[in-house]
Amino acid sequence: MLDTIIAQATPIGKSGVGVIRMSGEKSLEIAKQVFLCKNFVSKPNYMYLGKIDIGQELSDLGFCVYFKAPHSYTGEDVIEFQCHGGMLVAEKIINKCVEKGARRALAGEFSKRAFLNGKMSLDQAEGVIDTINAETENQLKASSNLTKGNLFKEVNKMQESLTDVLSEVEVNLDYPEHDIEYETKENILTKLNKILIDVENLLITSSTGLKIKNGINIAIVGKTNVGKSSLLNALLNYEQAIVTDIEGTTRDIVTGSIEYKGFIFNFFDTAGIRQTKDEIENIGILKARELLQSSDIVLLVLDSSKELNNQDKENLELIKNKKSIVVLNKCDLPSKINFNGDCVKISAKQNLFTEELKEKIYNLSFGTQNIANQIILTNSRHIEILKEVKELLNNLQNTIFDVPLDCVSLDIKTVWEKLGEITGNTANESIIDKIFSKFCLGK
Numbered sequence: 541m542l543d544t545i546i547a548q549a550t551p552i553g554k555s556g557v558g559v560i561r562m563s564g565e566k567s568l569e570i571a572k573q574v575f576l577c578k579n580f581v582s583k584p585n586y587m588y589l590g591k592i593d594i595g596q597e598l599s600d601l602g603f604c605v606y607f608k609a610p611h612s613y614t615g616e617d618v619i620e621f622q623c624h625g626g627m628l629v630a631e632k633i634i635n636k637c638v639e640k641g642a643r644r645a646l647a648g649e650f651s652k653r654a655f656l657n658g659k660m661s662l663d664q665a666e667g668v669i670d671t672i673n674a675e676t677e678n679q680l681k682a683s684s685n686l687t688k689g690n691l692f693k694e695v696n697k698m699q700e701s702l703t704d705v706l707s708e709v710e711v712n713l714d715y716p717e718h719d720i721e722y723e724t725k726e727n728i729l730t731k732l733n734k735i736l737i738d739v740e741n742l743l744i745t746s747s748t749g750l751k752i753k754n755g756i757n758i759a760i761v762g763k764t765n766v767g768k769s770s771l772l773n774a775l776l777n778y779e780q781a782i783v784t785d786i787e788g789t790t791r792d793i794v795t796g797s798i799e800y801k802g803f804i805f806n807f808f809d810t811a812g813i814r815q816t817k818d819e820i821e822n823i824g825i826l827k828a829r830e831l832l833q834s835s836d837i838v839l840l841v842l843d844s845s846k847e848l849n850n851q852d853k854e855n856l857e858l859i860k861n862k863k864s865i866v867v868l869n870k871c872d873l874p875s876k877i878n879f880n881g882d883c884v885k886i887s888a889k890q891n892l893f894t895e896e897l898k899e900k901i902y903n904l905s906f907g908t909q910n911i912a913n914q915i916i917l918t919n920s921r922h923i924e925i926l927k928e929v930k931e932l933l934n935n936l937q938n939t940i941f942d943v944p945l946d947c948v949s950l951d952i953k954t955v956w957e958k959l960g961e962i963t964g965n966t967a968n969e970s971i972i973d974k975i976f977s978k979f980c981l982g983k
C-alpha cells in the first residue's frame with residue numbers, strides 16, 4: 541500500500557487562495573481530523589465550507605473536497621483543501637496533516653501515482669508537464685494533443701497492428717514449409733511497411749515540433765554600423781542592445797525573444813563583420829560567423845543609404861546556402877544601394893516595416909502550416925524512440941527473407957516493446973522516475 545502524500549498545489553507565495561492536495565488511503569481519515577465542519581459527511585465531489593485546523597487553537601476558514609478512488613486525479617482517495625493563500629496558512633495545514641500521518645509529496649508524485657494507477661499514460665503525463673510549462677499558444681496546442689491521448693492512441697494502433705502481425709507469424713511457426721513461410725513473410729512485409737509509413741509521418745512533424753518547443757533561432761548579421769542592434773531593439777520593442785554610430789559597437793552576442801503568431805522567435809544580434817586588428821572584436825566576429833552557420837534563419841542587414849561594398853558582397857556570399865532574408869535598413873534615408881535581389885526594406889530606427897519583416901520570417905519558418913488538431917512531436921524522448929522504431933523496422937524489412945520466422949517474431953516483439961516506452965507500458969523505472977522528477981511540487 542502506498543502512503544498518503546500531501547503538497548501545496550498552488551505556487552508558494554501571497555495569493556487569494558491556496559490549494560493543498562492530499563492523496564492516499566488515509567486522506568479522508570486525516571481530513572476528518574483537520575477539517576472542522578458539522579456537515580462534513582464525506583460525500584465525494586462536494587465542496588464543504590468549514591474551519592481548517594492550523595494548530596495552536598487557530599483555524600482558517602476554507603473549503604474541502606473529497607474525491608473518492610478511483611475517480612480522482614491520482615486514482616486514489618484524494619482530499620483538496622482550499623485555504624487562504626499566503627506563506628504560512630498552507631504550510632501550517634500541511635504540518636497538521638503530516639502530524640496525523642501524511643507525508644510530504646516529492647515533485648511529480650501525484651502524477652506518478654496517476655500513471656501507476658492507469659489514469660494516464662506516460663506520454664499523457666508528459667503532456668501535463670508541457671501544459672504547465674507552455675508559454676505560447678502552439679506549445680499549448682501541442683501539449684493538449686498529448687494530454688488528450690492522441691499520441692497514445694496512435695502508438696496503441698501501431699502496437700495492435702504489430703500484435704496482428706505477430707499472431708500471423710506464430711501460427712505459421714507451426715507450419716514451417718518453405719512456400720507458406722515465403723508468403724507469410726511477404727504479408728508481414730506489407731503490414732510492417734504500413735506501420736513504417738505511420739512512424740515516418742509522425743517523425744516528419746518533429747521538425748515543426750522542436751521549433752514550437754524551442755523557438756526559431758535567427759542570427760542578425762552584416763557589416764558594422766548597418767543597424768543590426770537597432771533592428772534587434774525594433775523587433776523586441778525595447779532597448780536591449782547598445783546602439784551608437786561608432787563602428788564595432790557590438791562585440792558579444794545580444795539576444796532577445798518575441799512571440800509571434802503563437803511561436804517563439806529568438807533573435808541574436810552579432811558583432812559587425814569587418815577586417816580589424818582589435819582582438820576582442822575579432823572574437824565577436826568569429827562568434828557571429830559561427831552563429832550564422834548554426835541558426836535556423838539569417839537576417840543579413842545592408843545599409844540602403846550606402847552603396848554595397850566588398851564586405852557586403854562577402855557577407856552575401858556567406859548566406860548563399862542558408863535560409864535567409866536580406867534586410868535593406870535605413871529606408872528613411874535616400875537610397876544609394878545597388879542591390880536588386882529579393883529583400884525587405886525597413887527603417888529600424890523609426891520602426892518602419894518591421895511587422896512586414898516578422899511576417900516574412902514567419903512564412904520562411906512555417907509557411908502555411910496549421911497545427912490545430914494534428915499530433916506534433918515536440919518531446920525529444922518520443923522523437924528518439926520513434927527514430928529507433930524506424931531503424932528497427934528498416935532492419936527487419938531488409939533481413940526478413942534471410943532469417944527464420946522465429947527470429948522475425950523476436951524482432952517484431954522488440955519493436956512492440958520500443959513503442960511501449962512512449963506510452964509507458966514497457967518503460968523501466970528509471971525512465972519513469974526521470975520523467976516525473978521534472979514535474980513541480982504538488983502536481
Ligand SMILES: Nc1nc2c(ncn2[C@@H]2O[C@H](COP(=O)(O)OP(=O)(O)OP(=O)(O)O)[C@@H](O)[C@H]2O)c(=O)[nH]1
Binds near residue numbers: 763769810812870
Ligand atoms: N537613419 C537611420 N539610421 C539608423 C537606422 N538604423 C540604425 N541607424 C543608425 O545607424 C547607427 C548604427 O546603428 P547600430 O544599430 O548600432 O548598428 P550595428 O549594425 O549594430 O553596428 P555594430 O554593432 O557596430 O556592428 C546608429 O547611429 C543608428 O542610430 C535607420 O533605420 N535609419
Ligand SMILES: [Mg+2]
Binds near residue numbers: 769789
Ligand atoms: Mg551592434
